[in-house]
Amino acid sequence: MRPQALRLTRSAPPAPHPPRAMSTQLTLQAPLEVPPAEVTPYLERLWHDGLEGSTGAATFTLLVWDPAWLEQQLVRIGRVDGPITGLDRADVLDAAREIVTLVGLPPSTAPMDPRLAWAVGQQPGSHAATDLRGRTVESAISSLTPRRLITLAPTLDDGHPLETLVAAYCPLPEDGGTGGAACGDVVVLRGGMGAMKQGLGLLQSLVGNDLPCWVWWNSSLDEPPEMLEALAPPPRRLVIDTSLGDPRRCLEVLVDRIDRGQALNDLNWLRLRSWRESLAMVFDPPSRRDALGRVVQLDIDVEGEHPVKGLLLAAWIADRLGWHLVASESVAADVGHGIAAEFQRTDGATVRFRLMPVPVGVPKAHPGAIVGLRLICEPAGRPPLCVILCSESGGCMRLESGGMASMELAEEVVPLPEESEERELARLLGGGHDTTNPLLAAAAPLAAELLPSAAP
Amino acid sequence: MTTILTNPLRVGLRQERVISPQCIVIFGASGDLTHRKLIPALFELFRQRRLPSEFAVLGCARRPWSDEEFRQKMGDSLAEQVAEHPRAWDAFAQGLFYEPVDLQQPEHLVRLGTRLEAVDRLRATRGNRTFYLSVSPEFYGSGCRALAGAGLLADPERSRVVIEKPFGRDYASAQALNKVVQACAKESQVFRIDHYLGKETVQNILVLRFANTIFEPIWNRNYIANVQITAAETVGVEERAGYYESSGALRDMVQNHLTQILALTAMEPPGRFDPEAIRNEKAKVLQSAHLAREDEPWKCCVRGQYAAGGSRAQPLSGYRQEPGVNPNSTTETYVAMKVFIDNWRWQGVPFYLRTGKRLPKRLSEVVLTFREAPVHLFDAAGGAPTPNQLILRIQPDEGADIKFEVKAPGSGMRSRPVDMAFSYDESFGEPSDEGYVRLLADAMLGDPTLFTRSDEVEAAWRLYTPLLELIEEAPWQLPVHPYEARTWGPAASDNLLAEDGLIWRRP
Numbered sequence: 032m033r034p035q036a037l038r039l040t041r042s043a044p045p046a047p048h049p050p051r052a053m054s055t056q057l058t059l060q061a062p063l064e065v066p067p068a069e070v071t072p073y074l075e076r077l078w079h080d081g082l083e084g085s086t087g088a089a090t091f092t093l094l095v096w097d098p099a100w101l102e103q104q105l106v107r108i109g110r111v112d113g114p115i116t117g118l119d120r121a122d123v124l125d126a127a128r129e130i131v132t133l134v135g136l137p138p139s140t141a142p143m144d145p146r147l148a149w150a151v152g153q154q155p156g157s158h159a160a161t162d163l164r165g166r167t168v169e170s171a172i173s174s175l176t177p178r179r180l181i182t183l184a185p186t187l188d189d190g191h192p193l194e195t196l197v198a199a200y201c202p203l204p205e206d207g208g209t210g211g212a213a214c215g216d217v218v219v220l221r222g223g224m225g226a227m228k229q230g231l232g233l234l235q236s237l238v239g240n241d242l243p244c245w246v247w248w249n250s251s252l253d254e255p256p257e258m259l260e261a262l263a264p265p266p267r268r269l270v271i272d273t274s275l276g277d278p279r280r281c282l283e284v285l286v287d288r289i290d291r292g293q294a295l296n297d298l299n300w301l302r303l304r305s306w307r308e309s310l311a312m313v314f315d316p317p318s319r320r321d322a323l324g325r326v327v328q329l330d331i332d333v334e335g336e337h338p339v340k341g342l343l344l345a346a347w348i349a350d351r352l353g354w355h356l357v358a359s360e361s362v363a364a365d366v367g368h369g370i371a372a373e374f375q376r377t378d379g380a381t382v383r384f385r386l387m388p389v390p391v392g393v394p395k396a397h398p399g400a401i402v403g404l405r406l407i408c409e410p411a412g413r414p415p416l417c418v419i420l421c422s423e424s425g426g427c428m429r430l431e432s433g434g435m436a437s438m439e440l441a442e443e444v445v446p447l448p449e450e451s452e453e454r455e456l457a458r459l460l461g462g463g464h465d466t467t468n469p470l471l472a473a474a475a476p477l478a479a480e481l482l483p484s485a486a487p
Numbered sequence: 488m489t490t491i492l493t494n495p496l497r498v499g500l501r502q503e504r505v506i507s508p509q510c511i512v513i514f515g516a517s518g519d520l521t522h523r524k525l526i527p528a529l530f531e532l533f534r535q536r537r538l539p540s541e542f543a544v545l546g547c548a549r550r551p552w553s554d555e556e557f558r559q560k561m562g563d564s565l566a567e568q569v570a571e572h573p574r575a576w577d578a579f580a581q582g583l584f585y586e587p588v589d590l591q592q593p594e595h596l597v598r599l600g601t602r603l604e605a606v607d608r609l610r611a612t613r614g615n616r617t618f619y620l621s622v623s624p625e626f627y628g629s630g631c632r633a634l635a636g637a638g639l640l641a642d643p644e645r646s647r648v649v650i651e652k653p654f655g656r657d658y659a660s661a662q663a664l665n666k667v668v669q670a671c672a673k674e675s676q677v678f679r680i681d682h683y684l685g686k687e688t689v690q691n692i693l694v695l696r697f698a699n700t701i702f703e704p705i706w707n708r709n710y711i712a713n714v715q716i717t718a719a720e721t722v723g724v725e726e727r728a729g730y731y732e733s734s735g736a737l738r739d740m741v742q743n744h745l746t747q748i749l750a751l752t753a754m755e756p757p758g759r760f761d762p763e764a765i766r767n768e769k770a771k772v773l774q775s776a777h778l779a780r781e782d783e784p785w786k787c788c789v790r791g792q793y794a795a796g797g798s799r800a801q802p803l804s805g806y807r808q809e810p811g812v813n814p815n816s817t818t819e820t821y822v823a824m825k826v827f828i829d830n831w832r833w834q835g836v837p838f839y840l841r842t843g844k845r846l847p848k849r850l851s852e853v854v855l856t857f858r859e860a861p862v863h864l865f866d867a868a869g870g871a872p873t874p875n876q877l878i879l880r881i882q883p884d885e886g887a888d889i890k891f892e893v894k895a896p897g898s899g900m901r902s903r904p905v906d907m908a909f910s911y912d913e914s915f916g917e918p919s920d921e922g923y924v925r926l927l928a929d930a931m932l933g934d935p936t937l938f939t940r941s942d943e944v945e946a947a948w949r950l951y952t953p954l955l956e957l958i959e960e961a962p963w964q965l966p967v968h969p970y971e972a973r974t975w976g977p978a979a980s981d982n983l984l985a986e987d988g989l990i991w992r993r994p
Contacts, residue, residue, distance in 0.1 A: 088614070090611075090613045307500060310496055311500055351498065464540045465540040468499070
């Protein structure tokens with residue numbers, strides 16, 4: 032089989048609705064299907080003969096676990112049109128929000144909540160669509176010219192045999208391509224879960240050891256752990272999202288991987304950036320610094336019942352201020368359960384912490400988004416200071432109520448991040464580290480400790 | 488300044504922009520700038536996790552050092568920081584390499600190319616390279632030619648070159664150097680560094696002007712009477728006599744640092760925050776600037792040279808008595824001048840620039856003095872109302888002050904001036920990054936906003952061409968007035984403003 036070199040060409044977005052980030056999409060010309068056993072020899076021939084004179088970009092390998100269950104299910108029941116892309120799509124989120132109550136889930140359920148994909152999976156439907164996963168690439172990622180982009184695209188049909196698609200590519204020069212020699216190649220492994228396990232055998236030779244390898248687990252952490260284990264052994268750099276999956280499982284994966292010394296990045300942690308920045312900004316004036324040593328109460332409200340993001344925020348604050356966790360328990364809340372904990376400050380005084388789920392009309396895409404934060408400090412010789420941070424998309428009346436008339440009030444609105452998952456990922460890939468961010472590494476175990484072992 | 492606790496919540500939040508995997512190649516790696524500024528700045532970026540893991544520094548100079556010797560020497564020069572952060576240094580030092588290179592030897596460039604490929608493979612730096620020419624200015628052109636000749640600047644997306652100041656000695660030489668550099672690389676690859684632009688407070692001029700609505704409407708000839716830009720140093724020539732004798736204050740400070748501040752203060756608002764949009768406006772305003780008396784430049788410029796001074800306890804030598812200085816030197820250590828900008832915004836508003844060594848204080852500031860109130864309704868404590876002033880303090884004690892009149896307490900209606908002050912220390916309490924930290928990061932990010940473009944450099948030189956020609960051809964017309972060390976310059980400088988009924992602000 033004669034190898035074919037392809038070139039990324041600019042084209043209209045494949046979906047009828049534009050992607051959420053409204054960014055330029057680069058679409059590959061259709062990759063060539065080759066038998067699984069032929070993939071590695073084909074690529075060797077491609078670089079040796081077909082692309083003579085080109086060694087490809089000395090960049091990195093990106094391995095993506097991209098089941099896109101929600102998108103696949105919504106396409107299957109006819110709620111959104113194909114093709115299936117695996118990209119952030121506004122129409123998928125809109126359709127997900129519309130269907131939440133129809134499938135019997137609470138209105139606060141976030142569109143990306145894995146329970147929703149499962150519930151949609153129980154609905155009848157058999158619409159089919161072209162599957163372009165792995166072929167459409169966010170330009171922020173393709174401009175980094177990954178040397179090899181491997182996408183594992185499991186299908187709803189468990190019995191779907193393994194298909195392997197291969198192409199060489201280069202972005203257009205204006206998007207960072209060389210304009211001449213090929214930059215890298217794309218490999219798509221598609222099939223049912225059984226086929227995916229079969230495809231694992233190919234990966235070691237495809238990933239190689241010469242270049243850094245990033246693994247983006249673009250799915251729930253509740254999925255079979257053996258797949259995550261197989262795809263992301265250290266020293267591959269792992270990107271996960273701890274907003275997706277059972278909270279305990281999410282925190283276990285986070286802590287376990289950090290303990291194993293793996294470079295771990297958590298998109299849920301990255302989405303905390305504006306909250307951390309807003310809180311730090313309040314205490315930038317040195318006149319307020321001493322109040323940080325006198326915190327007596329911390330309250331965080333989150334959307335729905337996924338506490339991980341709130342716990343990571345609390346754990347980051349506790350770690351930065353040197354608090355020691357004394358006890359943590361589950362408490363009843365208006366909606367589900369909250370978490371109450373007690374910390375000890377460095378001077379021995381007590382800090383009370385509450386994390387409460389609150390119902391929201393239009394939840395954000397990911398479960399457990401922060402609604403608001405309240406921090407009360409009692410600095411010596413001054414009136415107490417109450418800091419309230421509110422999400423720009425909603426109020427935080429619960430935190431603003433009661434007993435603050437005598438306090439100095441510092442209230443800020445926290446902007447919502449505007450970047451898509453792919454753009455966040457591109458930031459990581461563009462300047463990656465082979466170690467975990469030390470702030471995340473310090474906060475993760477504390478967040479896991481904060482999660483009570485059982486509901487009351 | 489009082490000791491301020493750091494904000495523990497601020498740690499790790501300065502990572503907004505991510506530098507791509509990168510190899511920075513420093514020519515002149517055995518020189519002073521490398522171990523005093525560049526390596527400390529890179530180590531600071533590393534400690535702040537603003538450098539990726541795929542990062543390398545390849546030091547190049549003529550000395551036959553090994554990688555290990557280079558690491559050792561850099562470690563020695565950063566002894567304090569290394570002792571404070573030994574593990575971070577160990578990790579950082581793994582990315583330090585050294586290659587003996589003479590830029591004039593083509594075969595050395597071939598060897599350098601091979602070595603760079605090896606470093607690329609070893610550190611996965613993806614072929615992204617920033618070449619830093621920290622060499623003697625006469626080698627800037629030939630250095631660029633050598634790099635281009637070896638194909639090392641061929642990829643405009645992945646290679647760039649940073650050129651230290653001074654960029655040329657005058658308009659003609661800057662033009663010639665620009666031609667050479669532009670023949671070797673695209674303008675987008677060339678980063679002409681002026682470390683003054685790395686200062687937070689210099690950048691703040693842009694934010695203050697264009698992120699607020701209260702200043703811009705009055706930032707023009709209708710409200711502003713004059714502008715003073717001062718950069719004062721308390722130090723003398725120190726160990727730089729060799730360089731300074733041939734440059735003087737005009738070339739060393741005015742053509743670059745003061746002119747950049749002038750451009751930021753006077754430029755029009757850019758359409759968007761984009762490197763080219765900003766640099767377009769800076770270039771335009773510099774092209775509109777001219778000396779107040781281009782035909783008789785000696786009437787709008789004063790040169791000075793510090794003489795002995797100080798106190799009995801701490802006597803200070805005069806410039807001509809400094810080691811390495813010609814005892815009959817006519818190099819200026821002080822220069823003051825008056826400039827106009829011919830555009831709708833600034834027509835008729837004088838800009839006074841001054842800089843000098845061995846002045847009483849170390850400070851840089853921009854002072855915008857507003858026009859007087861049209862009618863004086865009130866008695867003023869000082870006889871006449873003090874004009875409003877906006878003072879942008881660039882260093883030290885970075886911040887801004889507004890001076891305005893208020894009613895003096897008492898039964899009458901007398902006015903007196905007061906200050907409303909903003910201080911970086913009081914509001915943020917964190918020391919800003921050193922200028923090189925910001926600028927090196929920007930160069931590696933490929934962001935040229937804080938670097939000077941070819942037309943800016945040429946416009947800056949052209950502005951001072953009448954003075955440079957006069958100094959060259961008829962120096963007696965622009966004599967060097969002696970001034971006592973630790974005073975505010977020669978009396979002639981005061982006269983320059985006195986002619987307009989003004990005085991220099993005494994900070």
